[in-house]
Amino acid sequence: MHRHRIEPRPGWQQTVEEQGLIYPLTRYPDDSLRPYWDESAYYAFTLPEVEALEEVVAELHGMCLAAADHIVAENRFAELGITDPAVVAAVTASWHRRAEQPSVYGRFDLRYDGTGPAKLLEYNADTPTSLVEAAGPQWFWMEERFPGADQWNSLHERLVAAWQRQAALLPPGRPVYFAHSHDDELGEDQMTVVYLMETARQAGLATRGIAMEDIGWDPLSGRFVDEQYGFLRTVFKLYPWEWLVSDDFGAHALRTADLGGGSGSTLWIEPLWKMLLSNKALLAVLWELYPGHPNLLPAHLDGPRDLAEWIAKPLLGREGSGIRVFDGLPSEQLYGITPDGSSYGEEGYCWQQFAPLPDFDGNRVVLGAWVVDGEPAGLGIRESAGLITDEYARFLPHIIR
Numbered sequence: 001m002h003r004h005r006i007e008p009r010p011g012w013q014q015t016v017e018e019q020g021l022i023y024p025l026t027r028y029p030d031d032s033l034r035p036y037w038d039e040s041a042y043y044a045f046t047l048p049e050v051e052a053l054e055e056v057v058a059e060l061h062g063m064c065l066a067a068a069d070h071i072v073a074e075n076r077f078a079e080l081g082i083t084d085p086a087v088v089a090a091v092t093a094s095w096h097r098r099a100e101q102p103s104v105y106g107r108f109d110l111r112y113d114g115t116g117p118a119k120l121l122e123y124n125a126d127t128p129t130s131l132v133e134a135a136g137p138q139w140f141w142m143e144e145r146f147p148g149a150d151q152w153n154s155l156h157e158r159l160v161a162a163w164q165r166q167a168a169l170l171p172p173g174r175p176v177y178f179a180h181s182h183d184d185e186l187g188e189d190q191m192t193v194v195y196l197m198e199t200a201r202q203a204g205l206a207t208r209g210i211a212m213e214d215i216g217w218d219p220l221s222g223r224f225v226d227e228q229y230g231f232l233r234t235v236f237k238l239y240p241w242e243w244l245v246s247d248d249f250g251a252h253a254l255r256t257a258d259l260g261g262g263s264g265s266t267l268w269i270e271p272l273w274k275m276l277l278s279n280k281a282l283l284a285v286l287w288e289l290y291p292g293h294p295n296l297l298p299a300h301l302d303g304p305r306d307l308a309e310w311i312a313k314p315l316l317g318r319e320g321s322g323i324r325v326f327d328g329l330p331s332e333q334l335y336g337i338t339p340d341g342s343s344y345g346e347e348g349y350c351w352q353q354f355a356p357l358p359d360f361d362g363n364r365v366v367l368g369a370w371v372v373d374g375e376p377a378g379l380g381i382r383e384s385a386g387l388i389t390d391e392y393a394r395f396l397p398h399i400i401r
Helices: 013-016 047-073 085-096 131-135 139-143 155-168 186-204 250-256 271-274 281-289
Strands: 002-005 025-027 032-033 041-045 105-111 117-125 176-180 208-210 216-218 221-225 233-238 267-269 310-314 323-327 334-336 349-351 363-372 373-382 393-395 399-401
Touching: 013 139, 025 349, 041 047, 047 085, 047 105, 047 117, 047 271, 047 281, 047 363, 047 373, 085 250, 085 271, 117 281, 131 139, 131 155, 131 363, 155 349, 155 363, 155 373, 176 186, 186 233, 208 221, 208 250, 221 250, 271 363, 281 349
Parallel strands: 041 399, 176 208, 176 233, 233 267
Antiparallel strands: 002 041, 025 032, 105 117, 105 363, 216 221, 310 323, 310 349, 323 334, 363 373, 373 393
C-alpha cells in the first residue's frame, strides 16, 4: 500500500459531476471550497494485499452476524440503548425472519497501512454513503489514467445482481420507493439514493423516488402512502432506523413492518435488524465474543477499563460527531458538534482502543470496504487532516498494481 502523487485531469470537476458525483467540492467553515474528490494522489495496492483484505471483510461480516444473533439470544438490547419494548420485539422478529428480508449493502471502516492486519473501526450497516464515488468515478478515473490496471471494485455489478437475486422477496405489483430526507443539504444522500435506484432499474425493478417528509400515513387504510395516496409496499430508505422509530410515525412503521404480515404491511430496506450492526456497541460485543482477534481492537461499554489510550464513540454517532479521544495527554478532546449545538452521546458510548489512523505524507487514511448482499465488493478511501474522519474528509481513488 503506497500513496502516489499525480497531476489531476484537466476538467476533472465537470467529469466526475457527469459521472454522478454531484458534490466534488466541500465547503469548509471559513466558506472556502476544497476538493472532496481528490485525484491529486492515489493509493496503489498489490493483489495479495487486496485478496487478504477481502478475506478479512468476509470474516468480519460473518462475525458481525454472529454478534447480532448473540445480542438477540441474550436479550442485550439495553446495552445498545434499545429499551422500547415495541422496538425490541420488532428487531427480534426482523432478525428471526432475516432470510425473507432484502439487505443490500454495508461498509466496514478499517485501519490499515499495508504492514499489519487490518483493524475494524466500525461497521456502517444501515445508511452508508460514499458509495457513488467508490462505484463509478474512481473506476472511470482508473480506466483513463491507468488503462489495463485493476481495482477492487465490483460494486455496480454486484448491486445490480443483488437486486436481481432478491427481487423474489419484494412484494409484487408496486414500485420500490427510494427515499431520502429533505434535510440532506449537501445532496449526498440524494445522490446515493438516485444511484441505488438506477442499479435497481438495471435489475429490472420498477422504481420511484420520494422524500421521507412526503411519505404519508392514511389512517383509514392503515397504510403508508405517497403524495397521490399510492400504497408504499417497499421502501429503500437512506434514513437511520434510530431516527425512524423515534419519529411521529415510528410506531406505524414498527406495526406495519413486513415481518410476515398481511397486504397492509411495508417492507423497509435496509431491514430493522440492521439496528444491531449499525450501533457502536457491536464493537464491544465483538471483542467479548472474539477476544484478541487480530482484526479487532479492544472495546468496552462500561468505560475504558485498562486502555491507556482510547476513543469514546457515541453508540449512534455519525460523521465523527461527538467522538472523544484520549491519547495520553492531560485532557480529552471532543470532536464533531452537531449543527444544533448538541453532541451525540446521550444514548451511551463505546470505548475502543485508540489506534491512530495511518499517516501518509500528513494525510490520515481510512479504508471503506464495501459488502453487497453479504459479500466483499469494493474499496473506497478517505483521507483527513485530523484524528477523526469527518465531513471534511477527502475521497481518493486507488489501483491494484
